[in-house]
Amino acid sequence: MRLFYKLFISYFSLSLFLLLSGYIFNELYQRALQRSSGEIMALLAAELAEMLDNDFRNDVLVIEEYIYDRTLTKGLSESNKKFERLENVDAFINAEDAKWRSVPVGVVTPFMKTLMQNDISKEIREKIDYFNKKDCCPYAEVFVTNRYGAPLAMSGKLSDYRQDDEEWWQVARDTGNYISDVDFDDSSGVYSIQVAVRIDDEAGGFQGVMKVVMDIKHLVHSIAESKPLKYNDRMQYKLLTRDGRMLFSNEQHEFLEDVSTQEFFSHIGNADGYFVADWDRTTEGLEVFSYSHLRDYNKIKGLGWIVVLESPVNVMFGLAAQMKRLFLLFMAAGAVISAAISYLLSRSLSNPAVRLRLAASRLGDGDYNARAEVRSTDEFGALAMTFNTMAEKLERAILSKENELREREKMQGLLEHQANYDTLTGLPNRNLFIRRLVRAIEQKKHDRDYNFAVLFMDLDRFKIINDSLGHSIGDQLLIEVGKRLNTCIRPDDIAARLGGDEFAIFANNIKNARDVLFMVERIQLALAAEFDLIGHKVFCTVSFGVTLSESGYSIAEELIRDSDTAMYRAKTRGGCGCEMFDSEMHTLVKKRLQLETDLRSAINNEELLVNYQPIVSLKTLEATGTEALIRWKHKTLGYIPPAVFIPIAEETGLIQHIGEWILEKACTQNKAWHDKGHRHLHINVNFSIRQFQNYDQVEIVRRVLRDSGMPAQFLTIEITESVIKDTKSIEVLKRIHALGAQNAIDDFGTGYSSLSILTRLSINSLKIDKSFIQNLDGDPNAAAIIKAIIAMAHSLNLIVVAEGVETEEQLEFLRLNRCDEIQGYFVCRPTDEKGLTEFLEKGWTPPSGLRK
Incomplete structure (x- = not known):
């Protein structure tokens, strides 16, 4: 129901209630007046009857006295x-x-x-x-x-x-x-x-x-002079015998006229006692009260006569009748006026609400410019102003939200694009490439005739281009390679960049390996053309590894991994080639996976061991330190060389845990040797470049030194030349050196090193790679390189350690060229802590021609 009708009905009902209440009150008043008038008539009749009765009794009393x-x-x-x-x-x-x-x-x-x-x-x-x-x-x-x-x-x-x-x-x-x-x-x-x-x-x-x-x-005659009849000059009275004959009346009646047949006498005949009020209802007289006369009567006890009093209603209730007529007229006029006032009041109260509802409806329908009209300063006006303020805020909020949603959609699209596409080349990234492989694998399960292939591609010599010409040129080369790849693949194929200079191609719906090789040839021809990179002319070759779906793969990562394995073989064969992943590679991969699984449990199974090889000074012919060397005694395969399982540990991240374990064992053992009197002894521990990628490595070294109790200056961290090329590794190395530890470059001369960086690092010693030592007898260049390394190291105040010394001639050459320390089988083979303890107790026995 509309608010207008609710208000109108409420106000009009209230008005009618008040009018009806007044009417009921007036009716009650009229009835009370009627009862009061009836009681007055009854009292008058009783008083007149009593007067006549007393007069008669007085007369009888005279007789009784006589x-x-x-x-x-x-x-x-x-x-x-x-x-x-x-x-x-x-x-x-x-x-x-x-x-x-x-x-x-x-x-x-x-x-x-x-x-x-x-x-x-x-x-x-x-x-x-x-x-x-x-x-x-x-x-x-x-x-x-x-x-x-x-x-x-x-x-x-x-x-x-x-x-x-x-x-x-x-x-x-x-x-x-x-x-x-x-x-x-x-x-x-x-x-x-x-x-x-x-x-x-x-x-x-x-x-x-x-x-x-x-x-x-x-x-x-005493009736006419009685006081009761003087109450109302228009009062009519009758004196009747008990059988209804008229004795006296102020009306026109014959004496002893029989009035027993008249209606009013029938009521008297049914009465008992002295008072019965009778309302003679007729169609004449005042219709307001529905009767014309008010009558009452009383019986005279002694005589048995009946006194009847009668008064016209208009005499008794004339004023009340006028009041009732006026009140009824007032009620009719009041109903009309209250209806008009209720209508106007309801309109005045409902119209602002209606205008506010229409504005809210427009606002709800999306018209954010909708405003409520303010026509007053009352509560509705305040509500309209509040609504307008709310609408303005809502409009601003919605516009802001729409802009935010557009920005969010834009950002979501950008994030989705970034999550699935390479930011540099615009090619699909690894995530999107893997999802496509997953769909292809599912399709292969349902359609045995469906085949596809994964081509893993890596740029040859990209590192040299990147390091020599700069990263911007390297990035531009990657962009151009991505563009040429898109021109070589079919619409259903996908070319993706997996990271660095590694790309992968999904060849969809191939018939045989020949289709894949044709694709490889197209790509190699396209990439063999010259690249003009910001003024630099660059030529690029690529190596491919291919895996076919015919092998029954169920995991997308395995396809990429095997393709990577095949590509790695192509690189080891000189690059610019293509290798298909075959059963032999599959066997090697399975063996490698098994080793990876076994390596994860090797520490808990106590299969990893630490051997120690002493480092001897050519000046004192005494051991100045030892190198901790890890060994793996497999429960079924026996001893596995570090060159086999260390790369696996680096690829899987296990090197972090293994390196921490070796460091704890070596420092603890070296502190035990210090406690036995060998306080000058250093312990050398090899660190992988993967360990330096963890900033927590500094805290690990600090904790191990604190727990073992070994002074930091007796710890030497051995690194390879590849670490020098990594900025993060250099930063971590400097922080470890700040703890007091020594640093040494292992296998020096076999890798790429920058002599300028070497001068800025906190390096304490260089270890000449054993390949130079072993070639002394047949390669004159080896001797020249060794001499140069020793001379350069001494000029930088670095200690020179020669690795792999196995003959007396090698020892003599190094001594004559002022090499500081040696390490190798000629001195002592790697041994456990017990064997090295015996070596330290006995000391090293040099050849007879070598003196201290």
Whole structure:
């Protein structure tokens, strides 16, 4: 449901609730007023009935007081005694009654005259005259009978002598009093009632009955002057007999008119008690209350008459009716006004929300320029301004995010390209090349007729070009080689750069080895052409190693590895050739892999040993140091030369662990020899270039020296000339030398070395390669080279050590040319720590012609 309708319904419902509450309150007030008016009518009716009842009781009280008059009581006593003396009272009364009845109407017999003129009758007439003059108790006639029903005194004539058979006499005798219905005397025109009272003596014995005929005009006329009727001048009242005849009314009614058939009297007839409120509902009168008159009545206890009060509703509720009409009119107008106000208020509250919703909807649909219209400074205005601020921030954030996503996609594409392509040549790199091989291997598993080949290519003499002309020229050569390779391969083939000057080519869907060889020839011809590299004319040849998928490979790296192995053989045969990986190579590779596996467990299996070969001074003819030499005693193959397993250790990275182990063993052993008195003894340990690639090597040397307790100056690190060419290795070597260790160049003269770098390194000694020593007898150039090395080393204040000395003649030549130290079989073969300990204890026995 829309907010407008919710607000409209809420406000309008609240307005209707207030109006309805007012209406209910007014209804409750009207009903309370009705109840109050009914109660007032009831009180008025009760008060009027009580007033009439009191007046009647006062009249009766006069009668009751008179029955105790002495004259009356005496006369009754004498009359009763007289009748008691009669033999037959009933016969006497009947006889007298017959005489009474026989007298014509209007004739007074002497006996009647006697009864009317005795003392009692005279006193009664005096009482009647007195009360009539006072207008207090209008008695018309009074009769007194004894207890036998015979008249004793009377103010008027009785129709019968015998009265004990009359209703009034019997009721008065039995109950004490009697009140008759209203009677009308045509001759006198008097409306009267008969009241009879029983007369008892002091002992309570029945003496007789007094009957009084009362004129009711006294009671009727007192109603008009009553206080209750003065409460409302428009009040209508009726005085009814118990059987429904009209006694008195301020309306047009005949006296004793029978109104028992009228509707209001039926309610009276059903009532019991003195108060019944009656709402006479008619179609006339005030429709606001659905009735025209308000009536109430009460019964007069003594007489049994009924007092009925009636008032028009417009008199009792005129103001309330006007208020109700006005309130209903107000409710109708209020409903219209509240609906209009609710509509306007709902619109004023919902319109800002609608505008804000539309702006939010536009913003949600991607219209970041959507803004909410600000038309006020209230909460909705503040909310609209907050929304606009949020939209502006969101717009900036989304634009920034879109730019970021574009940059990220661009960077992701760049990273993906860098992850799969060589940054220098733009060719696929090893990762992409391997993924392509993996797909080809899977295809080969499902299609036996499908074949492919891997060509591993390496540039011949690239290192010389790179070192002599510079790295920029070398990089340019690699770029040009990549371009020419792309021109030589088919669309389904891939040429990739694996690293350095190594390239690989994936030849897809070949038929036989002849297709591969044709491809190799195309590439060799393309690369044989001259390269113009920034003014430098360069020629380049390449060596190829080829592996075919027919061998059943399941791992891509194995294909590359075997192709590399075949390429290496092509290089060893002079380069600029191509070798196919065959079963012999496969056997060698498997053997090499087995050695690699065995080498990994050789240390834990205690198969690696350390032998020591002494280094002797030609001046003192004493051992100045020893070289630690590693040996591998394979559990099945026996001793394996270091030249076989050291390259494997360098390629696999095991050289780090093996080199640390040798260093620990050698330093610990040399410290043991120091403790035995050979404190001048140095220990030489060979370090591979791979060990210098680890910056932690300095900390390893520091830890080993600390744990072994050997002073650092007795440790000599032997390196090959290849280490001198690596900047990182030189940095690590300098840091080890800073610890106090000595440095020596091993196999000097066989590799490439820069004499300028040699002068800047902290080198303490040079070891002449044994190949020069062994060629002394047949090669004059060897002797010249040895002399030159010794002379150069001494000029640089370096110690010269000759390796591989095996004959006395070699020893003599070195001594004569001032070589400082020698090492070789002529002095001592490599031995374990026990054998070298014995050599140190006994000392070296030189030839007889050599003196200290």
